[in-house]
Amino acid sequence: MTDFNRHRIVDSVPQKGFFGHPKGLFTLFFTEFWERFSYYGMRAILVYYMYYELSQGGLGIEESTALAIMSIYGSLVYMSGIIGGWLADRIFGTSKSIFYGGILIMFGHIILAIPGSIAMFFVSMVLIVIGTGLLKPNVSSVVGEIYSPEDHRRDSGFSIFYMGINLGGFLAPLLVGSVAMGKESNNFHLGFSLAAVGMFLGLVIFIVTKKKNLGLAGTIIANPLSGTEKKKVFTIFAIAVVVIAILVAISIPMGLLTFQSFITLVGILGILIPTCYFIVMYRSPKTSGDERSRLIAYIPLFIASVMFWAIQEQGSTILASYADKRTQLQFAGIEISPAWFQSLNPLFIIVLAPVFAWFWMKLGPRQPTVANKFSIGLLFAGLSFLVILLPVYFGGSDSLVSPLWLVLSYLIVVIGELCLSPVGLSVTTKLAPAAFSAQTMSLWFLSNAAAQAINAQIVKFYSPETEILYFGIIGGAAIVLSIILFSLAPKIQGYMKGVR
Template structure:
């Protein structure tokens, strides 16, 4: 997309009207709020639904399998963003991708809302994976579209948008977690309603507030490319179908093999994408330099999310089985701990946004912010091993240790995640704008693909080693990134 077309899109959006930001931020804020309400509400109870006994309303899976499925599911959700980004960039634009994605997500939650078997559970997962892949990277891309490249409100705007994500993430576990006491399916039904409201908000307000943002196709397929692409898609679908149809009965496509494949694809897919974008004739010399700068940021983000995403797996089990849930006269639902991360972001995101604007050009560079994010992530895991060291693996832990761990990782998240979203929109080659945002979400996919391999090593007996090794690795990587930050900044070619 040319700079002229980018400016035309910006000019079509009312540039004030939502806390000093473009009015379109309101539409995107509340669309993503409700989408995240539905997603995080479902996710807060999903691991419990999988490993609770059938007599308790669950599926009765063994705990290691439930943890691995949770990680693989999270990986596929973010991996599917590549498909959603490609469809938006090449076929129908970001706005339509957001709408279609919301429909799929809502249908997936509706399937979960009705009692069913394991097969229906996997049908719902497929729908939600496809829907999130369409919606999530594209709604974030449109946030970037409503600001000009040099608008100093961008980082603050992404922080406000990020606060909307986490407001939905805060409320959902509290409401859905309470509904879990009645029925898991009631909780999933509430998630479906949330996505429906998000769709209504988007459809009703997008024309007036978003203008041309999300309506263009940055790099449309030529007629010859369409024929080639559809042929590749058709052949790929046939090969995958045959592989699954033959692999399961013959025994070579087992659950462990599937986990390994997702992990491999989680790493291989972004590697291929970096290569394609770098070698593309549509990528300029400056854009190639920025791609080089983006690679270490990508790696750092994978390490960060490998820790942060265990809040819905390892720390969820820790809350359910290791924490003392009778606290100050109240019985705490283990699902409620999922609200801690977004609660702290809601409280601190405006502070971070204000600080970045206040210090302006004196603020740390993007690589330095990423190194701080990794440092806090590592510390959050070192903190959670302390009660085990003090009291042993058999005694119940004061839940305030979990609260502290979530608080520390949020400090890291606010240094890395909204900054990463903003940097991605600025470092992305013009011909790959939505796809580069999908690449950013692949950091989460790769992280959770790796997590699916390592969560099986967690037990109360290995608790200290587990948290210590992962936390220590993150701290070492943060120091390395800090030392190389000036070099990385140079490759960013003026992007701050």
């Protein structure tokens, strides 16, 4: 997208109207709020739905397999963002991509709400994966479009937007978890129905308010396909679909395509796809010299993000199982649902995000560099895993632990998240080459995909007997990487060519 178009978009958006921010932030805030309500509501109960027995309302999948499926699902959700970003940049534009993605997500949740087979379960997962790939990166990209590159409100705006994400993420596990996992019986399908309603409300808000609040934001295609390119792309796509279908049809009967081989494949793709994307963008003739320098600066930030999300995303896998099986669920006379722990992360973000938004604005040009913020985020992520191993160290692996240990672990990782995640969204829009604006945002979400692809490989090493070693090694690695990143921060800043 050219600088001229960027200025046209900013000029078309009312710049006051939502807590001192552009009016379009209202539309994007509540669209993402309801989308995240649907996603986190579904995710809060998904792993339990998979490994609970049929008599308990679940699918009866073996627990270690369910944990791996959860990680692979999370990886594919973010990996699909590359497709969503490309479609937005080249064919639909971000606004239409958001709408189409929301439709697919809603239908995926509707299928989950209907009792059915494991086959239908995987169909719903495919719809949600593709839909989230279309919606998630493009909503964040539009947030970047409504601010000029020089606007000091950007980091604060992304923090407010991030608070909307987590407000939906906070309410969803409480409501969906309470409905789906009752004291006497489980009704997972009713919980999934609430998730579908949430996505429907998000679509309504987006459609009704976008014209007035967003102006041209999301409507200009950054790098549209020419007629010749469209024909070539659609031909390649059709051939790829046929080839993949043939390979799957052959490999499954031969025993080559198994669940374990699929996990390995996703793990390889999780590393290979972002690597290829960096190379393609760096070598593209549409990328200027300054943009190439900024891409180099982006690489260590991307690696740090992978390490961070590898820890944070285990809140819905390892820590979810920990809450269900290793935690005392009677506290202060209250019967705690294990799904409720999924609300801790967004709850702390809701409380602390305004503090961080105010703090960055207060510091203004004196605030830490992006690399320094990332290193602080990694440090806290590592500490969150070191904290959770303490009750195991002192009490052993056989006794149930106080839920307060989980609360403390979630609090610590949230402090790190607020130093890294909203700042990462903001810096991605600043460092993105103009011709790859939406796709670079997809690349940011690929750090999460890579992290969860790695998690799918390592969750099998977790057990109550290996907790100290498991949490200790991963937490320690994050702290070491944070120290390395902090030492490289001045050099990284130099490659950013004036971007802070």
